[in-house]
Amino acid sequence: MAKPKSGAKKATPAGKTGAKPAAKKDKSARLDLIKNASKRVATSTTKVVKAVAETVAKGAKSAAKKVAAEVAPEKGKAAEKVEKTEKVAATKKSAAKPAPAAKSATAKAPAAPAAKAPAGKSAGGKAGSKTSAPVIPAVEKPRPRATKLPPPGEPLTKREMEQLLTAGEGRGVTGEGSLKGRLVVLNEMPNLVVVGRDKRELTFLLQGPDQEVLPAYVNHKVSVSGLIRKTTNHGGVVDVRKYSAKKPEAEVVEAPPADTEPRLRYLSPGEVSMVTAAGMGAGIKGFAAVRGNLEMTGEEFVLVVSNGGTRQQVSFLIEGKAAVKGLRKFVGHTLQVMGVVDKTSGWGGRIGAENVEPRPSEARAVSRDEMELVHIEGEVPTSVDVKLNHGLTVRLPEQPGFTWAIEPTAAKRVGLREANFEPGLNGGPATREFFFTPRNPGTSEVEFFLAKALAPGLVDRSFKINVTVKP
Incomplete structure (x- = not known):
């Protein structure tokens, strides 16, 4: 193997020469991604805060929940992107690719979040549009009203009409007839208040095609005719076929003159x-x-x-x-x-x-003929014996302004038959005679009271006698 020439440098592998710069660029890329992600999270949170403030001001809690539900996925997406960038950096470091490849990777990496940024803005715009929509309150449905008239029924008889107008009676009476009364509105429905036979009020619900028009005649005198049904003892329903209303006139009460006395009437x-x-x-x-x-x-x-x-x-x-x-x-x-x-x-x-x-004076109920009489004269407390079914007379002098009387129970027990007033002879004092016919044997005490005329509770004096009735 040939040795290299003197003065020539040894060839170094590409991985060793570009390792440190690539690592620095990877760290800077990670920091940029984290910053961009934190900015997106910050912007999204500010949008959430603004949306929540608007919804609180309008009093719509449901809109705030929807916005929070839409923003939550964006935070998750940002966290996932950060994790992905960290994984990519780790793989690049282990592979030790050349610097140009790292540059291209770093150049392409920010492009993806930048491309997806408008989507976040559009999502934020949609969320803002949802929060600004006004909340419409639920409208209550109108109550169902009877607008169709039933077929004509049989006319009410005089007896049925009396039952219809009597409070506490006539439940279930149905028929064609007419009623007069005062129109009132109860639970947004027209009702006719009718004065019954015993001066008690009866309430009838008015139905039919004119049900929408009748409330305009509140407190008017209204006469209706149609099918009358007494559903309760104190009211019912009228299917109105015809009606007439009269405006109530202001009643002017004339004060009677102070000098005149109230007119007398015949007693019943x-x-x-x-x-x-x-x-x-x-x-x-x-x-x-x-x-x-x-x-x-x-x-x-x-x-x-x-x-x-x-x-x-x-x-x-x-x-x-x-x-x-x-x-x-x-x-x-x-x-x-x-x-x-x-x-x-x-x-x-x-x-x-x-x-x-x-x-003519009424005939005496008891004849004194053939009857043994025991007589007492004056205010003498004494005891007497009387035979059963025979007579006892007590004569007492009267005084002006006073009269003699006995208790009603004693009169019934001893058998009082007569209490005769006798004027005095030749200007003498008047007397009163009590006539008794005892019917039950035994001993009884009879007390006589000298009471004031027209006021028997005011007694001047009294005395007693004992009466023994023998068979």
């Missing part, structure tokens, strides 16, 4: 029965005809209408043009008095008599 039979009942009807005033027994307290005439002789006696003072001295001859008789009755308490009041008519 029910009110008259309350007037004559004990403990009821206080405050009732009006025209009526009342029947009772005529008595006197001092110089005043008194009409006893019920429960005479007991502490539940109802009586009225007779006043007016008919209260004349000529009535004295009718004391103890039955009269019918017509005029203005004013019941001031549960036990009586006053009558402004306009007409007085005598009536």
Whole structure:
């Protein structure tokens, strides 16, 4: 083998000569790739921050989630590119290729990210366009409305109409008819409020082609005709075939003159029965005809209408043009008095008599003939024996403004039959006679009260007698 000539340099392999410069260029390429990747990540994150700020300002959280979901793949792609460049550099170092090849590799390497950069921009542009779109709220669907009319049904009878207009009754009644009432809107639907027979309100839903027009007549007086169905005890549905509305007129309430008294009215039979009942009807005033027994307290005439002789006696003072001295001859008789009755308490009041008519006295329920009578005169506390189904009489002097009475329970137990007022003879004091017919054997205590007229609760004095009923 020939030796080389003196003075000539030994040939060095290509790998040793270009190893160090190639390694430096590879490091610089890696740094450039990392910088470029970090810049892309920074730009993408700034875009994300801006998009999130815009979406927060608009109150759309869904847009922020979409942007974050689209940007996340870009970060992954950038990381993958960095890893790929590191692998390529490692393979080049191990292969120890010439410097020109490294230059060409380094020259081509940045081209790929640069080529893909517009794609990132376009993706960012798309994300920005999605975030700027306004969020449209969901619109509620209109409620379904009945616009078709059913076929005509049978007309409602008078009985069915009464059930229809009665609150608490008539559920299931159906038929053709008409209703009048006030139009209201409930849950965006027109309803007709009808005043029933007992002054309670019934509500009917109005359906049909005019359902969209009827709400314009709120608080109007509306009359509808069509198929009426009472679905509940307090309302139902009307399929309106015809309707008419009247504008409500402003009601002007005229104040009654201060000087005039309220007009009196005729009392109904029910009110008259309350007037004559004990403990009821206080405050009732009006025209009526009342029947009772005529008595006197001092110089005043008194009409006893019920429960005479007991502490539940109802009586009225007779006043007016008919209260004349000529009535004295009718004391103890039955009269019918017509005029203005004013019941001031549960036990009586006053009558402004306009007409007085005598009536025949009722026949006595118990005859005193063939009856053994035991008589007590005056306020004498004593004990008496009475035979069963025979009589006991107690006569007591009356005082002006007061009257004698006993408890209703005692009157029932001892068998009170009559409590007769007898005027005094020749100006003497009047008396009251109590007549008893005991029906049950045994011993009973009877207490007599001298109470104020028209106020049996105010007692002046009392006394008691013991009654023993023997068979």
